[in-house]
Amino acid sequence: MDNNKTIDTTSLSLRGQDLASTSARVDFELFMEAVQNLYCPDQNPAGAFPLNVAENTLMIPDVKERLEQVLNNHKIPEWVFKYTDPKGHPEVREILAGFMEKHLCKCPVSPDSICFSAGAAATIEASSFVLANAGDVVAIPAPAYPMYTNDLGVKSGVLRYDLQTHYHLNEHGSISPLTTANLDSAWAELNARGQGLKIVLLTSPDNPTGCMYSEGQLKSIAQWCIAHKVHLIVNEIYGLSLIDITDEDLQHDYPEEASLCSFAQIMAELQSDYLHLWYALSKDFAMSGLRFGIVHSLNQAFLNSLGNANIPHMVSNLNQWGVSEMMKDSNFIEHYILENKKRVTQSYKLVVAALNKIGVSYIPSRGSLFVWADFSKYLKEDSAQGQENLWIDIYRKTGVLLTPGAGFQHQKKGLFRIVHTALPTAHLEEAMERMLAYFRSL
Numbered sequence: 233m234d235n236n237k238t239i240d241t242t243s244l245s246l247r248g249q250d251l252a253s254t255s256a257r258v259d260f261e262l263f264m265e266a267v268q269n270l271y272c273p274d275q276n277p278a279g280a281f282p283l284n285v286a287e288n289t290l291m292i293p294d295v296k297e298r299l300e301q302v303l304n305n306h307k308i309p310e311w312v313f314k315y316t317d318p319k320g321h322p323e324v325r326e327i328l329a330g331f332m333e334k335h336l337c338k339c340p341v342s343p344d345s346i347c348f349s350a351g352a353a354a355t356i357e358a359s360s361f362v363l364a365n366a367g368d369v370v371a372i373p374a375p376a377y378p379m380y381t382n383d384l385g386v387k388s389g390v391l392r393y394d395l396q397t398h399y400h401l402n403e404h405g406s407i408s409p410l411t412t413a414n415l416d417s418a419w420a421e422l423n424a425r426g427q428g429l430k431i432v433l434l435t436s437p438d439n440p441t442g443c444m445y446s447e448g449q450l451k452s453i454a455q456w457c458i459a460h461k462v463h464l465i466v467n468e469i470y471g472l473s474l475i476d477i478t479d480e481d482l483q484h485d486y487p488e489e490a491s492l493c494s495f496a497q498i499m500a501e502l503q504s505d506y507l508h509l510w511y512a513l514s515k516d517f518a519m520s521g522l523r524f525g526i527v528h529s530l531n532q533a534f535l536n537s538l539g540n541a542n543i544p545h546m547v548s549n550l551n552q553w554g555v556s557e558m559m560k561d562s563n564f565i566e567h568y569i570l571e572n573k574k575r576v577t578q579s580y581k582l583v584v585a586a587l588n589k590i591g592v593s594y595i596p597s598r599g600s601l602f603v604w605a606d607f608s609k610y611l612k613e614d615s616a617q618g619q620e621n622l623w624i625d626i627y628r629k630t631g632v633l634l635t636p637g638a639g640f641q642h643q644k645k646g647l648f649r650i651v652h653t654a655l656p657t658a659h660l661e662e663a664m665e666r667m668l669a670y671f672r673s674l
């Protein structure tokens with residue numbers, strides 16, 4: 233933020249000074265500008281199309297209606313007004329474990345194996361705080377969610393190491409190219425530098441690529457981690473926002489045969505203290521503002537320590553109660569998951585159809601809210617600056633705000649993320665028309 237560059241930060245701790253003078257997201261200011269000038273065909277036809285923040289606006293009406301019914305038709309129980317177990321109210325954990333077991337994990341999930349925090353960011357922060365020491369390293373396949381750097385680093389002091397598994401997008405299908413050989417080389421490099429690898433973090437489906445990990449891959453990576461005494465965490469925050477890869481317009485993008493499964497199934501099979509899963513309701517259930525994250529682990533010591541570390545991160549009881557009432561309604565949940573898949577697939581198709589028209593390559597997505605696309609042929613200069621210039625030029629000339637490649641830590645320049653669920657379909661269509669006109673004019 234501009235004013236932070238000039239303010240006096242010396243009254244703060246060293247940590248505070250650092251935080252006061254850096255922005256958590258490089259696209260934050262432009263996002264704030266864009267949301268105050270949203271496109272509207274009648275009122276603001278010259279407005280902006282923010283496609284950079286990972287929100288599932290397509291499903292908000294459905295969740296809103298259901299939560300309004302809960303609030304209108306039920307009396308709030310008394311426990312909501314009191315303190316409860318920092319890992320989550322026992323009845324709510326029971327209901328949420330049942331939801332995970334049936335819909336996400338498709339294997340037994342005990343209420344005693346889960347802990348709630350206020351959103352995935354809080355889950356990441358609390359988990360890394362108790363699993364790793366400051367200065368330990370977490371390895372993440374690149375490109376990866378830029379905010380991992382802050383969520384792992386600011387309080388826990390854990391350092392991010394980006395595993396480079398490919399350079400060009402055609403080296404990457406809808407199944408991640410990560411192998412244990414990538415982990416071997418990271419291990420050797422970190423050892424040579426005197427640093428300890430403490431966590432391997434995968435996101436499946438991935439942000440930003442939308443790729444997933446096959447069952448065999450998850451198992452071999454899990455076995456590698458157990459053998460090296462490294463924690464493996466799989467973040468399944470997009471686990472129920474899947475693309476229908478049988479859709480006839482998309483089928484050709486998915487030649488790979490792979491059996492996919494939730495990491496919880498590998499955890500149940502291998503029964504190790506080193507394997508953990510994260511989930512949150514922010515994306516699949518369009519509740520980024522409600523703040524509901526979940527850890528699932530069979531490591532009792534990890535859960536016990538979270539019970540203490542999590543106190544400042546607890547999910548409000550009103551939120552726990554409302555969500556659990558919604559989750560009890562299994563007809564609603566089943567219908568909701570199918571509808572989400574349908575809408576996510578439709579908006580994904582709209583974006584990739586536009587990219588195909590101008591020959592821009594992308595990673596075929598299995599799930600998530602994103603398309604990760606390669607605009608490098610339009611760079612005037614193959615550098616970080618060239619990438620930033622193109623990102624800003626697209627925004628200034630079309631109003632379309634993409635997520636810039638910077639921060640995802642992929643080596644190739646000119647790659648941007650498009651959040652295809654950020655706007656209503658008609659607005660997304662208009663945004664794609666404007667982008668096509670822009671790129672055709674270059």
Ligand SMILES: Cc1ncc(COP(=O)(O)O)c(C=O)c1O
Nearest residue numbers: 286351352353377435439512514
């Ligand atoms: C992979 C991943 N993890 C965590 C988060 C943070 O989610 P929350 O809003 O629940 O903190 C996001 C949000 O974009 C994400 O993409």
